[in-house]
Amino acid sequence: MIPVVPPARPNKAARNVLRKLVQGEAPPTAPMNIVDRLAGSPYANFTIQVGKAEESARKTIDFALRLAETMFRYGAGALEVETSIIAVTAAMGLRNIEVDITNQSVIINYAPRDAVPITLLRVVRSWTNNYAGLVEIHELVTDVASGGVSRDEAHRRLDVIIKKPKPFPRWMVSMAEAVFAAAVVGVIGGTVVGMIVAFMTILLAGQVARVLGKWRVPDFFVTAISSFIVTMVAVLCFMMEVPLSPSIVVAGGILLMLPSGRLVSAVQDAINGFPVTAAGRFLSAFLTFGAIVAGIAVGLVSSAVFGADRLNVAETISGTLPLFWVLALVGLATVAICIAEQTSVKLVLPTTAVAVIGYVVYYYGMEFGLGGRFAPAVAAVVIGMLARVIALRLGAPQLVVAVPSIIFLLVGLSIFRAMFVMTLTPEDSVTGAVGIFNALVVILAVAAGVVLGDNAARPFTRSSGQKDRRRNRRR
Structure with a gap:
């Protein structure tokens, strides 16, 4: 008599591994999430603050634009400005934003689903040497990204940084x-x-x-x-x-x-x-x-x-x-x-x-x-x-x-x-x-x-x- 061999049971784990090797984890044309730009930056591990982000989106974007303008005035590069904007807005609950930096202007677009989009522009018209101010802004963005500073407190601290005299006369x-x-x-x-x-x-x-x-x-x-x-x-x-x-x-x-x-x-x-x-x-x-x-x-x-x-x-x-x-x-x-x-x-x-x-x-x-x-x-x-x-x-x-x-x-x-x-x-x-x-x-x-x-x-x-x-x- 010929022994009857039961059919092989499909190995689900092996099929998943093979699919990942052949197909990849994401479609090749999927757009990059803007939050992924924080990878490798000091703000990669941000904490999202719990609150009604949608209702206060305009205030958050205004703060981000003012922060970006100050950083440009103090001599920051475009990459530092972009990562700071993304970290601040993401920590305050706005993830669906787009940032465009062109020489001396910053544009932020926020387009939530089933809502009116918000697009704001800020132009930087003056420059000054103030690396000490950049250091304090870096500390502020780090605190915001870690979830330890609310938006109102961040506004107040940014005002203090802008009005603070420079360290050397x-x-x-x-x-x-x-x-x-x-x-x-x-x-x-x-x-x-x-x-x-x-x-x-x-x-x-x-x-x-x-x-x-x-x-x-x-x-x-x-x-x-x-x-x-x-x-x-x-x-x-x-x-x-x-x-x-x-x-x-x-x-x-x-x-x-x-x-x-x-x-x-x-x-x-x-x-x-x-x-x-x-x-x-x-x-x-x-x-x-x-x-x-x-x-x-x-x-x-x-x-x-x-x-x-x-x-x-x-x-x-x-x-x-x-x-x-x-x-x-x-x-x-x-x-x-x-x-x-x-x-x-x-x-x-x-x-x-x-x-x-x-x-x-x-x-x-x-x-x-x-x-x-x-x-x-x-x-x-x-x-x-x-x-x-x-x-x-x-x-x-x-x-x-x-x-x-x-x-x-x-x-x-x-x-x-x-x-x-x-x-x-x-x-x-x-x-x-x-x-x-x-x-x-x-x-x-x-x-x-x-x-x-x-x-x-x-x-x-x-x-x-x-x-x-x-x-x-x-x-």
Whole structure:
């Protein structure tokens, strides 16, 4: 007799595994939930506040727009603004929103099912340096996302942040800008005389710029007039036979005018998926470069009219100080730029430490033959990682530590030299074009390195996210 074998029972678990391997968990055309944009950010583990969110949606969106406007005014990037808006609105019960950020405007659309949609727009028309305010806004968004702050309390705290005076007075900022210029002149190879001249030049140009700002003169002409003053100081030093290079005087005077941070932020916005904002910042940065070149050109032409010799203010400068003194000057310059950017007092020393470590990586990268393009990228990766870890430990956004720490790479100075050569020396226009290309490559490498370091440091900051998750569960 032939034994009868019962039919095999279908294995449901095996079929599910096979279906997932072949088909996937979600349809390939399913739209991405906007809350998923919080993955990897400090606000990934938000807590939804229980309440009638639909009835107070307009107030929540008004608060989110005001928060975004303040962050843009204080110097935040587009990604930080977007994640903050999503975290705040999601924590307050509004998940079906869309956020659109284009250069200096923020649009929030809320379209609940079977209800009238709400679309609000806010335009940012002024900017100021206030990294300390960004730190406090980061703490506010963190508290809102954790469920510990109601909307009314968040409104009150945002009002306090906006009205709170900056940590450093104006006279200290002016002195810090001058100290920064003098220190960086020492880093790039200037003498003590050059550092003193740069210090006095920045003080003079800064006072003139403040007066022009009170008269509501456009920034383009303020920058051009300031660079004209710097050039005339270089011409006077040359005519008086002061023992220093004219290029040192000009470099020290225009360092603060160079939009190095804006260029890096533009590349970061492009990498993070904000091309319109990146294009706007690129245009603004190159207009600033054009203003600087125009002011220097007018100064050189004016000096030639009065019989002075034509100066070469774009020659390459190489440092000659020992590494110990260079590191001391880098630390001093970082402290000064932190004061100029109105960084929170608790972040000044950590930011200085990150900048010094980054410069050491850059220095030895050049010594080991990595080259002028790869060495800044490696240093930027290290800075991006350290900035994320330290900033989140101290309750601050990553850019507050990262941006002042990359100033020593002087990405804007190379673009200025290339634009100057291409504009004012037509016979070397090819050299200037190649210089601009090389400078843009370095800027892209630095910005990409900072973003890569920020993403690479996420596993090291996961512990704080787990603590937030456990605290949210207890609520």
